Amino acid sequence: MTDLLTIAGRTFRSRLMIGTGKYATFQQMREALEASGAEIVTVAVRRVNLDRKEESLLDYIDLNRYFLLPNTAGCQTAEEAIRTARLARAAGLSDWVKLEVIPADNTLLPDPIATVEAAKTLVAEGFVVLPYTTDDHTVAKRLLDVGCATVMPFGSAIGTGLGLTSPDRLQRIIEVIGGQVPVVVDAGIGAPSDAALAMELGADAVLINTAIARAGDPVQMARAMAVGVEAGRMAYQARRMEKSTVASPSSPTVGRVGDK
Amino acid sequence: MTIVVNGRQRDITAGCTGVKLLEDLDLAAERIAVERNGEVMNRQTFAACTLAAGDVIEIVRFVGGG
Numbered sequence: 001m002t003d004l005l006t007i008a009g010r011t012f013r014s015r016l017m018i019g020t021g022k023y024a025t026f027q028q029m030r031e032a033l034e035a036s037g038a039e040i041v042t043v044a045v046r047r048v049n050l051d052r053k054e055e056s057l058l059d060y061i062d063l064n065r066y067f068l069l070p071n072t073a074g075c076q077t078a079e080e081a082i083r084t085a086r087l088a089r090a091a092g093l094s095d096w097v098k099l100e101v102i103p104a105d106n107t108l109l110p111d112p113i114a115t116v117e118a119a120k121t122l123v124a125e126g127f128v129v130l131p132y133t134t135d136d137h138t139v140a141k142r143l144l145d146v147g148c149a150t151v152m153p154f155g156s157a158i159g160t161g162l163g164l165t166s167p168d169r170l171q172r173i174i175e176v177i178g179g180q181v182p183v184v185v186d187a188g189i190g191a192p193s194d195a196a197l198a199m200e201l202g203a204d205a206v207l208i209n210t211a212i213a214r215a216g217d218p219v220q221m222a223r224a225m226a227v228g229v230e231a232g233r234m235a236y237q238a239r240r241m242e243k244s245t246v247a248s249p250s251s252p253t254v255g256r257v258g259d260k
Numbered sequence: 261m262t263i264v265v266n267g268r269q270r271d272i273t274a275g276c277t278g279v280k281l282l283e284d285l286d287l288a289a290e291r292i293a294v295e296r297n298g299e300v301m302n303r304q305t306f307a308a309c310t311l312a313a314g315d316v317i318e319i320v321r322f323v324g325g326g
Contacts, residue, residue: 019326029324044325047266047318048292050285057323058291073325086300087320090293158326187326209326 003233005205007182008096008128008149010067012039015199016229017069017184019209023218026060032212033066036222041066042098042207044073045088063093069130071098076111078118085122097122098152099131108158108187112139116146123147132186135169137176144177151177152186152207155198159210161190164197174202192228199232200240261313272311279307285319292321 004011018038023029070088075081085097101114130150140151156162182204215221294306295318
């Protein structure tokens with residue numbers, strides 16, 4: 001049985017989405033993408049450097065194989081994010097956008113109100129909107145209500161690798177949103193165990209950049225993350241055992257050597 | 261005449277088209293997107309337009325990001 005991830009009518013086999021930032025070289029990024037098995041790949045939108053010719057990221061990403069998801073990283077207001085999304089769409093690859101509205105306060109935590117505002121406008125303009133959001137379930141519900149194609153709550157702040165600092169809050173989002181649109185845990189994942197936990201909780205996918213790009217061996221870590229996501233997904237489908245505060249032996253309590 | 265491209269002033273000849281500007285900037289083969297005076301344009305529309313003095317142009321591309 002194939003376990004497909006469906007977003008806005010498009011299906012994917014992989015539940016691991018990968019960012020393309022922070023790699024030492026484009027070649028290393030390409031090898032990590034390959035090792036991860038990811039199909040959705042995020043990119044940023046920036047001014048072309050007119051002072052010197054720079055290598056093109058897209059020369060290292062096979063667009064027949066990977067689905068490019070442009071982000072609005074760096075945008076601090078709804079207006080900036082909408083402008084960047086329009087530019088991304090004008091590049092002619094798709095009308096999907098990973099919406100990020102992040103105030104300049106060094107926390108890299110999203111502005112949920114501006115994110116909902118921007119999402120509303122972009123959905124009305126025909127975009128498929130995948131918003132980066134907080135781990136607040138009411139905000140997630142608002143994003144669902146304005147027509148977002150996913151919700152993407154953080155595990156912890158971008159680039160920290162702290163893992164899932166509030167699994168109970170992610171669990172609540174999954175309870176409120178799950179089954180309506182995919183829940184993608186984005187940001188903060190540091191190790192495959194974090195990715196596995198997100199999937200065990202019932203997340204539909206995870207998005208990882210720094211934990212792979214900044215690992216000692218990014219290609220090996222990309223592979224490890226793919227296995228972590230798969231293990232977590234399988235565990236979720238298998239339904240884990242109930243937790244108990246009382247111990248229970250796994251071996252027979254009768255027939256012990258020397259029993260009277 | 262002078263226009264502004266990505267925040268920098270640039271002299272162009274009168275009658276310069278979008279396609280000519282992209283060629284001059286060595287971007288003819290790049291996947292880029294363009295905004296002219298705040299309006300996002302697809303490449304074809306921009307390529308065909310004749311630039312005017314004082315135009316503010318933004319040219320963007322995809323780069324690595326998360």
